[in-house]
Amino acid sequence: MRLSTGLISFILILLFSCQSKTGKENLSEKSEQKISVFAAASLADVMSKLAKEYQTKSGVKVALNFASSGTLARQMQEGATPGIYLSASPRWMKFACQDGSADSTVCFPVARNSLVAVVPTNSRIDTLPISPTLDFPNSFNGRLAIGDPAHVPAGQYAAEALKSLGCFKLLQPRFLKTKDVRSALMVVELGECEMGIVYATDAMKSKKVRAVGVFPESLHQPIEYWAAKGKHGGSTADSLLKYLHSAEADYIWKKFGFKTIAEPRKSVTNK
Structure with missing residues (x-):
């Protein structure tokens, strides 16, 4: 059977149109590939950089949501479904894994931090050799800014440290509890508190405070x-988690003041 020239042209145009549409759809799917990441507030700077580098490398858009680890874990419990959860506390990670919001079989530590006492840059306080022999409550005036220990890991670590120093109950009425560690830093930057307890990485990035101990x-x-x-x-999520332990990511973690973990443990459920 012979096909007319017009019919052949119509078939060719139709085939080209379908291929073009399929190609556009595949390109659209690739360009729309994305992942959401829930991360502790103290990771805002380093994760913004890591996400940017990963997005450039992979073409995957990374949507970041920062808050206290406890707040994020509660949001996940209530139905939020991030691709990755980054917690500043094994306690809240364990909560998320036991709740089923996070996968306990793909769970490991990625970095470490330190706890420091900070004061405004113009403070009279010089350095504090923090130890059980230091009279910490009388080393500053007024209130002490810390993340709320009820849901902020930095505040929980601060509370542990103060209990070890034997001055938690004495200082408790002077606490100015904040929604996350960045807020604790901010009130010291504004001079609303003479002293605050934050992560070393937060103090490092601020030009308005000094770490004194x-x-x-x-x-x-x-x-x-x-x-x-x-x-x-x-x-x-697997791909991004692998990137967080890459040599490139290791350099970025350290640039922002974090200590990296070469051989991560694989489970938080026993912590």
């Missing part, structure tokens, strides 16, 4: 950041 790790639990795949994370 480091809390020895013997006074509190190790400060570890844990990463886990969300229950609907998929292969994109």
Whole structure:
């Protein structure tokens, strides 16, 4: 059977149109690939940089949501489904894994931090050799800014350290509890508190405060950041989690003042 020239042209145009449409759809799917990450507030700077580098490398858009680790874990419990959860506390990571919001089989520590006492740059306070022999409550005036220990890991570590120093109950009425560690830093920057307890990485980035003392790790639990795949994370989450332990990411973690973990443990459920 012979086909007319017009019919052949119509078939060719139709085939080209379908291929073009399929190609556009595939390109659209690739360009729309994205992942949401819930991360502790103290990771805002480093995760923004890591996300930017990963997005450039992979083409995957990374949507970041920062808050206290406890707040994020509660949001996940109430139905939020991030691809990855990054907690500043093994306690809240364990909560998320036991709740089923995070995958306990894809869960490990990625970085460490330190706890420091900070004051405004113009403070009269010079340095504080923090130890059980220091009269910490009388080393500053007024209130002490800390993250709320009820849901902010930095506040929980601060409370542990103060209990080890034997001055938690004495200082408790002077606490100015904040919604996250960045807010504790901010009130010291504004001069609303003469002293605050924050992470070393937060103090490092601020030009309005000085770190005057480091809390020895013997006074509190190790400060570890844990990463886990969300229950609907998929292969994109696996890829980003792998990147967080790459040589490139290791350099970025250290640039922002974090200590990296070369051989991560694989479970938080026993912590």
